Amino acid sequence: MSKIVDKKKRRSEIAKAAVDIFARKGFENTTVQEIADRAKIAKGTVYLYFKTKEDILNEASKEILCELEGNLLHSLSRLTDPVEKLSALITEAMTITPEFEQIFIVYMESRLFHLRDREYGTFIKNFEESLRKVRRITVEIIRQGKTQGAFRNDADAEALAFCLFGAFDGVVMQYLHNKSGFDIENVRNEFLKNFFNGLMDN
Amino acid sequence: MSKIVDKKKRRSEIAKAAVDIFARKGFENTTVQEIADRAKIAKGTVYLYFKTKEDILNEASKEILCELEGNLLHSLSRLTDPVEKLSALITEAMTITPEFEQIFIVYMESRLFHLRDREYGTFIKNFEESLRKVRRITVEIIRQGKTQGAFRNDADAEALAFCLFGAFDGVVMQYLHNKSGFDIENVRNEFLKNFFNGLMDN
Amino acid sequence: MSKIVDKKKRRSEIAKAAVDIFARKGFENTTVQEIADRAKIAKGTVYLYFKTKEDILNEASKEILCELEGNLLHSLSRLTDPVEKLSALITEAMTITPEFEQIFIVYMESRLFHLRDREYGTFIKNFEESLRKVRRITVEIIRQGKTQGAFRNDADAEALAFCLFGAFDGVVMQYLHNKSGFDIENVRNEFLKNFFNGLMDN
Amino acid sequence: MSKIVDKKKRRSEIAKAAVDIFARKGFENTTVQEIADRAKIAKGTVYLYFKTKEDILNEASKEILCELEGNLLHSLSRLTDPVEKLSALITEAMTITPEFEQIFIVYMESRLFHLRDREYGTFIKNFEESLRKVRRITVEIIRQGKTQGAFRNDADAEALAFCLFGAFDGVVMQYLHNKSGFDIENVRNEFLKNFFNGLMDN
DNA sequence: GATGAATGAGCATTCATTCAT
DNA sequence: AATGAATGAATGCTCATTCAT
DSSP: OOOOOOHHHHHHHHHHHHHHHHHHHOSTTOOHHHHHHHHTSOHHHHHHHOSSHHHHHHHHHHHHHHHHHHHHHHHHTTOOOHHHHHHHHHHHHTOOOHHHHHHHHHHHHHHHHHHHOTTOHHHHHHHHHHHHHHHHHHHHHHHHHHHTTSBOTTOOHHHHHHHHHHHHHHHHHHHHHTGGGOOHHHHHHHHHHHHHHOSBOO | OHHHHHHHHHHHHHHHHHHHHHHHHOSTTOOHHHHHHHHTSOHHHHHHHOSSHHHHHHHHHHHHHHHHHHHHHHHHTTOOOHHHHHHHHHHHHTOOOHHHHHHHHHHHHHHHHHHHOTTOHHHHHHHHHHHHHHHHHHHHHHHHHHHTTSBOTTOOHHHHHHHHHHHHHHHHHHHHHTGGGOOHHHHHHHHHHHHHHOSBOO | OHHHHHHHHHHHHHHHHHHHHHHHHOSTTOOHHHHHHHHTSOHHHHHHHOSSHHHHHHHHHHHHHHHHHHHHHHHHTTOOOHHHHHHHHHHHHTOOOHHHHHHHHHHHHHHHHHHHOTTOHHHHHHHHHHHHHHHHHHHHHHHHHHHTTSBOTTOOHHHHHHHHHHHHHHHHHHHHHTGGGOOHHHHHHHHHHHHHHOSBOO | OOOOOOHHHHHHHHHHHHHHHHHHHOSTTOOHHHHHHHHTSOHHHHHHHOSSHHHHHHHHHHHHHHHHHHHHHHHHTTOOOHHHHHHHHHHHHTOOOHHHHHHHHHHHHHHHHHHHOTTOHHHHHHHHHHHHHHHHHHHHHHHHHHHTTSBOTTOOHHHHHHHHHHHHHHHHHHHHHTGGGOOHHHHHHHHHHHHHHOSBOO
């Protein structure tokens, strides 16, 4: 009888270890040895669970996206009012925990990766898929708000959702660059206020 | 004097060549040989103008920032009205030319670079400096708008400028990922509209 | 007793599986995993029957030599006339079946192996032993022919047997390299004719 | 001005160093480091002259074949009589110097290599070409001998040349396996005698 | 006995950097 | 100043072998 190992769990463990290092050193500057050390296994063992180092990044990305997606969806789960929903979404996306910080950096590197190599098969497909999914949900919320008369009627839900998600990434990145200079809660509040009410004085 | 100019020009040529390749393959996957080939000089010659490969990225980043900064400032130069100025800024930041695309990817990689290695001396300082500079100008515009009564009085100019610049990067990145799915002009218009008027129906 | 038989049988099965792969990929490029897969057992199981991968090659070589030897001896078994015997030997040695082809390649690799590493204990000893044995039989045939007056009296039986066996290998190798260019039956007939009658016109 | 290095000469030097090691340890068991050490250059330098390790084997094979071919042709150069020519050819092919021994082992490994991987492009083509060339010369000699009435008229020149070259390899291999047991000169003489006069007593 | 997960030594290859010319 | 040959450290990946189950 052979040892029973939960392949999925192991993959996930290794991917998690990898995220730790990727976040600190970047994909290219991380050695498989370092990942193995972090996961407390031998280097060769990594290759029982992953075909290549890039494969590890893929898995890590997938898990990261799942988690980010899960968090966002969770924050919406018990809400019904479109305004509240959008607020929750924005609040969730701009809440930065130390763990999230790590994940975010790897997420950004993954995106850059794709930006360069557009052929990257399944990986990028999952990625795009996931992003689209969350965006679609946002589109729905905006539409719902328009229907209910809460949101202005000329809002292009698609384009706006697109902007929103872009803004999440950009603002978070900006913030990570400049932590000391800004208070994220303040930024988030300002973002919320402006997103809903605009800059113009009425 | 002429020698110094030549040296600067040469550095710039090499940096430009590097941007071409960095954009396509990323910093780590670009070899000095490739950069030299592109610049039509010998590999060894690169080292007469740059101390290390990273040094080339630094120079490239600096030039990129100068250009982006220049573009933004130029778009503001002959305007006086705060609303028009902000509109111009947003429009400029969300105009995507093929050349800009390339630059943007390297810019993003540079940012990621800094996010990881916070000690990175002069490089990161120049970088932050430049970003801060443009942000300060934006802050001024918003303040001016508040003073003139065009913008709502409770707007936190600093935080809002911060959001704005984050949003630029994020939206552009999003767009580059998803070119086929979206029309950047439409997105930009929606962004403008929402930024000034907000989502709520008044 | 049955355990021992089983063990032998299993060793043989594994060795046979190994020959399949060795012939196609060479010893160094064959993995133990491939051999195990082919033999439909687990990788670890291989090591219950063989101490090392080289050990598998040894066993395979031994079996191959046994088979080759057996074939040669069998072809002689019911003959008495030296000329007929030698003819049969040559014919047998130059008959190429698909299975033989595979075996031959591994046999050649084994020989090369020995050529390089002369210390290789038992393995090489078995090998040499086997070759010597068949050569001795050939020597006997030639001597018998000389005694009977069929073969020329100045023939050096030892040297000639030596040549003969060398020629077998070389011709077969040549042929495998150049299958499409030659008809092995024709080559074999010419070999026989020349071996017995020489090239000179009498 | 850059250093002037004779690329061809350097390649050849490296290939020669490689033959030394290949002969002793075989292609797979030879490391590029060992080759570099032997050639007294750095490991990386090897890759300025060869694309891969296999490329080194190719070059080595090519050089070996050139040398073997050159030797054979040289031994024929000033002879005119077919019998003398064939004798010289056989004598040359069965003369074993220490240097030749090394070369021969690598030559054999190369052949085995091809036997397994028939697609191996240019390499195998050069190889076959070279072998064919020498064989064609031999065919000519035999035909000439037939025309002059020296050789029996029913000799199939093609098939016989084929056998001859196979026999060379095989006998040499046999001999290298069994140096202590045989005197190569004696074997060669016996081979010559039997090749020309046959085994039968007339 | 049988399994296959785990190991880690080992190797081909790449590439930033140096330096003799 | 310019070159490009030389270097060798660094790293992804493989695979024979071991051993807990």
